[in-house]
Amino acid sequence: MITVEHLCKSYNGPHGPIKVLNDVSFQVERGEIFGIYGPSGVGKTTLLRCLSLLEKPDSGDIFIDGEKVSSLDGKNAGHLRLRLGLSVVFQGYNLLNSRTALGNVMLPLEIRRVPKAEARSKAKELLKLTGLESRQDFYPSSLSGGEKQRVAIARALVTEPRVLLLDEPTSALDRETATSILQLVEKLNRIYSVTVLIVTHQIELARSITRRGIFMCPNGKSVEVKEDAVN
Amino acid sequence: MPSIERTVALLWPATIETFAMVAWSLFFSHLLGVPLGLLLVLTGPGGVAENRLAYRILDAAVNFGRSVPFVILMVSVVPLTRFLTGTSIGPVAAVVPLTLAALPFVARLTETAVLTVDRGTIEACISMGASRLDLIRFVFIPESLPSLVSGMAVTAVNLVGYSAMAGAIGGGGLGDLAIRFGYQRWETEIMVASVAVLVAGVQIIQLLGDRISRWLRR
Ligand SMILES: Nc1ncnc2c1ncn2[C@@H]1O[C@H](COP(=O)(O)OP(=O)(O)OP(=O)(O)O)[C@@H](O)[C@H]1O
Ligand SMILES: [Mg+2]
Numbered sequence: 147m148i149t150v151e152h153l154c155k156s157y158n159g160p161h162g163p164i165k166v167l168n169d170v171s172f173q174v175e176r177g178e179i180f181g182i183y184g185p186s187g188v189g190k191t192t193l194l195r196c197l198s199l200l201e202k203p204d205s206g207d208i209f210i211d212g213e214k215v216s217s218l219d220g221k222n223a224g225h226l227r228l229r230l231g232l233s234v235v236f237q238g239y240n241l242l243n244s245r246t247a248l249g250n251v252m253l254p255l256e257i258r259r260v261p262k263a264e265a266r267s268k269a270k271e272l273l274k275l276t277g278l279e280s281r282q283d284f285y286p287s288s289l290s291g292g293e294k295q296r297v298a299i300a301r302a303l304v305t306e307p308r309v310l311l312l313d314e315p316t317s318a319l320d321r322e323t324a325t326s327i328l329q330l331v332e333k334l335n336r337i338y339s340v341t342v343l344i345v346t347h348q349i350e351l352a353r354s355i356t357r358r359g360i361f362m363c364p365n366g367k368s369v370e371v372k373e374d375a376v377n
Numbered sequence: 378m379p380s381i382e383r384t385v386a387l388l389w390p391a392t393i394e395t396f397a398m399v400a401w402s403l404f405f406s407h408l409l410g411v412p413l414g415l416l417l418v419l420t421g422p423g424g425v426a427e428n429r430l431a432y433r434i435l436d437a438a439v440n441f442g443r444s445v446p447f448v449i450l451m452v453s454v455v456p457l458t459r460f461l462t463g464t465s466i467g468p469v470a471a472v473v474p475l476t477l478a479a480l481p482f483v484a485r486l487t488e489t490a491v492l493t494v495d496r497g498t499i500e501a502c503i504s505m506g507a508s509r510l511d512l513i514r515f516v517f518i519p520e521s522l523p524s525l526v527s528g529m530a531v532t533a534v535n536l537v538g539y540s541a542m543a544g545a546i547g548g549g550g551l552g553d554l555a556i557r558f559g560y561q562r563w564e565t566e567i568m569v570a571s572v573a574v575l576v577a578g579v580q581i582i583q584l585l586g587d588r589i590s591r592w593l594r595r
Contacts, residue, residue: 198504199504200500200503200504225506227504227505227506228506232504233504233505234501234504236497236500236501238497240495240497240498240500240501241498242498242502242515242516242519242520243520243595244519244520244522244593245519253502253505253515254505254506256515257502257505257506257507257511257515258506285595287595288595305505
């Protein structure tokens, strides 16, 4: 379970501090697919960065499975990250250009010192699940946007995380590919019972797989969105 | 008049000497310079082990090393050269000043290459739980390899130039040959031939560097 309480975060802009997150609170249940919506620039990525310990909030708290993670120094939180079972799929995929699709999916396992052969078979399994078997030896430069997205998702899931954070997993894709990615996320959520937080500005699309979520507003505040509120 | 055979007989060993000097200096300067460049990145502004004092010291040392003229460096490291190689003349001895001259250059090229690795890619790996050593091994070096190889070609070309200069004061190789025969004895033919070999060598190095770098870039 994830609890976010009164989270605030500002950045130093050229004309003084910009308040990006202003008292954001919400709760995500285990195994849920939770949406984080809002127009471009409201701080969705910032919120995700706080959740993944890459950014330290100014105030407020984040608890993941009862563990308070908001006060920790993200740069040196390697062990904590491994323990929490948190995986992130970033907005720009962030695949390594020096590795093939298979190599990219194997990376998190190599970091965990999983033996090569085991890492390879596990990575192949995930590529199969995401429909990329035939692309395993391709380098990112010769993959399409949707394929890169699926490699990034496979890479995030290969470690069997408990929480999956997805930043705009469908925004760079056409509607059809976007729908298939969302269906994939739903399937993986069922198979691994992984808790999913999905950040997107495409509310209508994402709501096909999310029950609850928050809508973030340009003033940095957030409003909770429930199933019945929109449908 | 020098015959073709004589020219070849003189050029061949000198070419081998120059090649060996450049290759060994290239090897040692990377052995020491790449880790130094990585340290610059790790301790530098925004680095994963940011440390202002360490970075300032390393940065100043690299700048200092790069600003010392090669001829002065060569003369001033003679005691070190003697200590390491047992002599201060000849191609083996020349490897010491050549390595020292290239080292800060390699460190700077490495820093520049690694700094071009996408910030988001580094963060992605950090979020997977990568340690600093993991980052070096899985991200910094492999992701910047194409640039590192291009830089290596530039360094090798510089070393060819420096090795000719080292040759002028007894380092052996093609530079030595060109000076001894061309300048001191006016056997222009030998000098021209030496220079031609140097020119061809530089072309080959650059061509190889470009090819390998492009292949690595995929
Ligand atoms: N490192 C930073 N320094 C200063 N300002 C920043 C920084 N990162 C983000 N911002 C600002 O914070 C605001 C929120 O950015 P964020 O990336 O979280 O938006 P977003 O909701 O993810 O937008 P998008 O949908 O376009 O991805 C933006 O106005 C941005 O300019
Ligand atoms: Mg964003």
